[in-house]
Amino acid sequence: MDRNLILLVCILTLTGSFWGCEQNVTVDLEEYEPQVVVHSLITHDSLPRVVLTKSRSYFARNNANTSYQTLADALVVISNKGQQDTLSQKTTNEPIHPYNTEQYRGEEQQGNADSLSFHYFKGHREVEVGETYRLTVIHKGQTVEGETTVPQPISIDSATYEKSVVEQFNFSDTGRTIKAYVTDPAGTENAYRLNATFFADVQGIMNIQHKEPEELALRINTNLLDRLKELVGEEKIQHKTDAGRGMTHLVLSIQLNDELLRNLIKFGPDLQVISPKHFRKRLFNFLESIKAAYQKLPASREEN
Numbered sequence: 001m002d003r004n005l006i007l008l009v010c011i012l013t014l015t016g017s018f019w020g021c022e023q024n025v026t027v028d029l030e031e032y033e034p035q036v037v038v039h040s041l042i043t044h045d046s047l048p049r050v051v052l053t054k055s056r057s058y059f060a061r062n063n064a065n066t067s068y069q070t071l072a073d074a075l076v077v078i079s080n081k082g083q084q085d086t087l088s089q090k091t092t093n094e095p096i097h098p099y100n101t102e103q104y105r106g107e108e109q110q111g112n113a114d115s116l117s118f119h120y121f122k123g124h125r126e127v128e129v130g131e132t133y134r135l136t137v138i139h140k141g142q143t144v145e146g147e148t149t150v151p152q153p154i155s156i157d158s159a160t161y162e163k164s165v166v167e168q169f170n171f172s173d174t175g176r177t178i179k180a181y182v183t184d185p186a187g188t189e190n191a192y193r194l195n196a197t198f199f200a201d202v203q204g205i206m207n208i209q210h211k212e213p214e215e216l217a218l219r220i221n222t223n224l225l226d227r228l229k230e231l232v233g234e235e236k237i238q239h240k241t242d243a244g245r246g247m248t249h250l251v252l253s254i255q256l257n258d259e260l261l262r263n264l265i266k267f268g269p270d271l272q273v274i275s276p277k278h279f280r281k282r283l284f285n286f287l288e289s290i291k292a293a294y295q296k297l298p299a300s301r302e303e304n
Helices: 222-232 258-265 277-295
Strands: 002-014 017-028 036-041 049-054 075-080 083-086 088-092 118-122 132-139 142-149 156-168 171-182 214-221 237-244 247-254 271-275
Touching: 036 132, 036 142, 049 132, 088 222, 214 222, 222 237, 222 247, 258 277, 271 277
Parallel strands: none
Antiparallel strands: 002 017, 036 049, 049 118, 075 083, 075 132, 088 118, 132 142, 156 171, 214 247, 214 271, 237 247
16 A cells, blocks of 8 residues: 655754755555454453454554454354353444444444444353463454463452542543552462452442442343343343243342433333332432423424
8 A cells, every 4th residue: 555654854944944845755555454353351250251353554544434343253262171162242232341432333334334333252151260261263264362271369458449639731630549459479470450349239330338239120121131231230130030022020239329220211111120119219200300301391393
């Protein structure tokens, strides 16, 4: 591929003024061949998850035609102790960490900026501590392989939580700082990924201190079950049964706050809260307040 680079060849200072000259130089670069990029999360007591994308040229423009692609048409297998787990391909409308922007849209959506979905692969067997797992990915003739041994997790000895003020570029903002302290085993080569359990019982970031999680029973369209799991965290689901007619009955252990309420409303009629009664009534009153606010608006020209 050809790229025109502007090369500054000289600058002269003449009696207090500047004079410059430019020359266009054409550099002939080889066509870049995209490669499969594998991002996998294999951690103990959870199902393995893999996101596949393609690399792209340094000079590629960021638009709907050249954005990164989350790939769907691949074979993803995890092997352990002679057993193979072929991961299932999943699709969601919710961004997938760390691919949480629209430039990581699905491969089939290139050029379609109005449609967003993200592809990933999910395993069926929980990962165990101390076991060695081998990941094999095959996509259109390209094979990517890797191996890892799951280390022993460590406990957090203590943690502090305090307000902090961040000042940058003449801008000041108040944030929160969480510091965790651990005892690192001597003589062991390892690295750590911090899972902040301060928010373990919460959907989102609103945590009311000293408020215990409650049992939340609800009914949801089965097709939206994965989306709900991504939203609240699969570990919060205590019980799941088939409710018939394409619906699933769930019982969650979660803190009932306003952030959760607003996110559940986004599912519309595809999700109904069954209990507890006080949270169901709270949701109903919230919807009534929205209805009342719209009824107070002056009639539009179309309605007159």
